[in-house]
Amino acid sequence: MSNDLQEINTNSAFTPFRGMGGLTADSVHVFAPATVANVVCGFDVLGFAVNEPGDEVVMRVKDTPGITISKITGDDGRLPLDPAKNTVSVSVQHYLNSIGRADIGLDIELHKKMPIGSGLGSSSASTVAGLYAIKTLMGDDRDPINLLPFAMKGEEMACGHGHADNVAPALLGGFVLIRSYEPLDVVRLPHPKDLWCAVVFPDVDVPTREARQIIRNKINMKDAVTQWGNIAGLVSGLFMQDIDLIGRSMKDVLVEPVRSMLIPDFYKMREIAMSNGAVSFGISGSGPSVFAFTRDEQTAKDITQKLQQHLTGLKIGSNTYVSTINDAGPRVIG
């Protein structure tokens, strides 16, 4: 995976960093959003950001060089405080090195406000919050796309592969297409404003690495044609603001049939969502979270409630989230 900034083709031009060379503040508090990757028919190339959940980073400038992590909350002790092993500090260090400011000292507090291993881009949200924090402190007013290669370094460490379908939407907000990885080519897609997203995280364990390993390496051309007809339909529907077309196109004949086996009662959950007004239903990232698109907030709320009830009946706890697509991406909250 290349992290050469020069290779990013985007609808935002790449801009070299011309910061003031100094820090603009002593500390900053940043939120970055959860993301839904794959989006049913866009395995490894599509993702979008939601308004909640998300992670928060508090970053403070220190007198001595180097990055420390003084506190992590909400992770049940699962994430490393060692800055050489934490995706947030590792990506921030890559950023500082790239702008020739490895002399800067930082302390990081990471507040996990979303479940780990949920398929909602948990590591991406943390990494993007950290990168947006240092960008803000450095007075780096370039398009956030310039942070993408550093965020991908974090993903490589967290998941064993430098994919961008969570970090790119977390960083840019909205709906994002990773047209190509080599060279990296990212396209921001529009979406209907009235598209709501209902997310349910069933509290079962589906590690990303294993979820990737069960995907078949060899597939049928016929199925691939079905899949790329659908992704072309989904992208058309996004541009045309055609929610019916979006719904018709969100079918996955390749990945979902395999990954759904790791998710409790996946097809029953789909039936519940679709019979209660969902436009589409599928796995978020590698699961176990699932999501539905709806045309309004109330339908999204009803669906999350019914899915949660169903999971409770299976003695499985769950978290639910309802939001529109988050066009802002990360933001400073203090």
Added chain:
Amino acid sequence: MSNDLQEINTNSAFTPFRGMGGLTADSVHVFAPATVANVVCGFDVLGFAVNEPGDEVVMRVKDTPGITISKITGDDGRLPLDPAKNTVSVSVQHYLNSIGRADIGLDIELHKKMPIGSGLGSSSASTVAGLYAIKTLMGDDRDPINLLPFAMKGEEMACGHGHADNVAPALLGGFVLIRSYEPLDVVRLPHPKDLWCAVVFPDVDVPTREARQIIRNKINMKDAVTQWGNIAGLVSGLFMQDIDLIGRSMKDVLVEPVRSMLIPDFYKMREIAMSNGAVSFGISGSGPSVFAFTRDEQTAKDITQKLQQHLTGLKIGSNTYVSTINDAGPRVIG
């Protein structure tokens, strides 16, 4: 392949035929355009129409029921005059049966104005010309999309498979996505107005059936992901009028590496086209025709001339065509 009209989802609503029940004229002369299917990264799902070449049908009402074909020109005797074996008469008969007017008698003249077996949708152009002719005679003012199932019957007969990536753009004009075959779901895509198309048909034989047979049935998931990133990029570029993105996205890692073997000096032709200002270059349909997108007419003309010269050097004759994308589809010319 379903030919149930009820199953067509399109951005034009399906409309039942409510014709006057009578014929509006004694005869009609129709042109229907050649088409470029696949469009590099959209194997089996994308196609667009060009302004030239194309085929013509003259249709005359007879006193006695049944369809006859009195004349075919430009086919070097390769096409059957037997109405039970000709794709034009077969699709027109399907249409007449569907509207309960099998009593109508017709005579057809087919004028092939384009090479057969060129990869330019030769049979589709003829079929669509025939269907548009009977539609016109019947005073059937519904959206031409309603003719698609009959045109696909013709394709099934001509090519052994009822694909729509030539007939749909020939019928509708413009750039067309076949999102799904079962059920049939066709999406009209926009395109930049200043996109020019240079087409070169090298006069060598590449039968469609054999060109399909050499395509691999099993492919790598990794290559499929590359392909659907590209088709999503191409569709985005069409909506965004972003010719650079269109060009970057038009790469085919799956079909072209195999089919290019059947085309004389394919990679040299690509090099000539790209070094002379083409936005993209690829195989039209199953070949042997190739096409390039350009930003203006002169570049398209220069490229066809240079490719023709190169083929002449290989002692291969060729036909060349330069046009914008044809948004009109079939038209009455007399």
